[in-house]
Amino acid sequence: MSGKTLALLMLLFLVAAGGCGGGGCKEQPKAPAAEPAVKDVILATTTSTVDTGLLDVLVPRFEEQTGYNVKTIAVGTGQALAMGERGEADVLLVHAPAAERKLVDAGIGVNYRLVMHNDFIIVGPPEDPAGIKGKPSVEAFRAIAGTKAVFVSRGDDSGTHKKELAVWKEAGITPAGNWYQESGQGMGATLLMASEKRAYTLTDRGTYLAQRANLRLAILSEGDRSLLNIYHVMQVNPEKFAKVNAEGARAFVEFMVAPETQGIIADFGRDRFGGPLFIPDAGKTMEDLD
Amino acid sequence: MATADPEVVDITLRTLQVSGSATCVAVLIGVPVGTLLAHTRFFGRGLVVSLVNFGMGLPPVVVGLATWLCLTRHGPLGFLGLLYTPAAMVIAQAVIAAPIVAGFTIAAIQSVNPKLRLQLLALGVDRRQYLWLLLREARLGILAAVIAGFGGVVSEVGASIMVGGNVRGETRVLTTATVLEVSKGNFEMAAALSVILLFLSFGITACLTFLQQRGKQP
Structure with a gap:
């Protein structure tokens, strides 16, 4: 065992960090117009x-x-x-x-x-336990709250969350209780959670379509003017x-x-x-x- | 499959660079501090050692937030313009790893036979020689400190995503890329990245362990 162990170790890391001056690496050389x-x-x-x-x-x-x-x-x-x-x-x-x-x-x-x-859409389990299929958003939210079907909210002050809260407000409901769960995560993660929990959620159509292959969620309410x-x-x-x-x-x-x-x-x-x-x-x- | 993807190679190398640099910085700070604390007696030493031990379990997300607040444009270190760069990630990760390295170093130095210390002093070595020999004697424990420090930061995601921003081609590392691929629903890709992270972590740890165990008889 030589006394150079620590020096060797440092070398190892320096090699690992090679070409990376102070960590500020520049990848992808570009050819800018100006x-x-x-x-x-x-x-x-x-x-x-x-x-x-x-x-x-x-x-x-x-x-x-x-x-x-x-x-x-x-x-x-x-x-x-x-x-x-x-x-x-x-x-x-x-x-x-x-x-x-x-x-x-x-x-x-x-x-x-x-x-x-x-647009935003309301998605949920294809069996639709709360029976919201085809209803406009406000009525759909009322049906979900009325049957206490599980609803996953973003809960993160995102644009989707703000829209969801606006719909609850319009429905005259303050969502609370075991059936109302806040994921605190992005739309992709929230959709996955809703899919696993057989829950309803409000999502932007883009993220839903991009994720659809991984989800057991169907579009149940769409087309509302207010859900643009x-x-x-x-x-x-x-x-x-x-x-x-x-x-x-x-x-x-x-x-x-x-x-x-x-x-x-x-x-x-x-x-x-x-x-x-x-x-x-x-x-x-x-x-x-x- | 994913290993052939240049972006994945890029992300893997960046992970190594960021966490490797952070571990280097943590070693440069943690080993001297640990040695000093193991070796000197002063008023309040117990409190400082407790703080180091507490720091070993510092929540990365708290470190991330603190670093973020310092580095924002209007924060105290905003003039450096480091937020959302790999350097910011190195800083945050070094803050996480330094107490781990220091804590392990204290334990390593203190476990050196005290008789050896006396012997060295009796042999009349000067202070520099003394410290060097002491560190040599404690090398097993100090390498364990490096392994723990690296392992702590390479697997960390909270601070990295906060101060790095997970910017594609710049601050995206294996852990943050995995989080993103999961939210995109690309589970195969996320799993592939995780496997690479495991191999990377194992590879580095194996190298360090080899260094540590070389010439040691069981």
């Missing part, structure tokens, strides 16, 4: 845009076209908006219009643009937060509403799911969707 001043753009977004795979398609294109480097942080819409409120993100892609409005009115969100929509799931993109106001990458954020907003990107969104998922997951809406207003 080198931007500040390369990193922090995009705070909802889990559904990542879990469906949409951003895996869009972000590399954006990076290639502009030379920016997007750091996609997938959290619930509530947290994404909170990051925007604190100036910790540069650009937000979110889906809770009522909560977003507050940020825009406060002057924190600027360049606020409609990107796309799909609308995605907006906005910049965090650089006048409020000096550290925000204003140029990068603006470029991302413009990219999301560009005709080419909107075309990709329209086609996204057709090959795998037989239909589009999102419907592009750039240039429209909220009123156009109703």
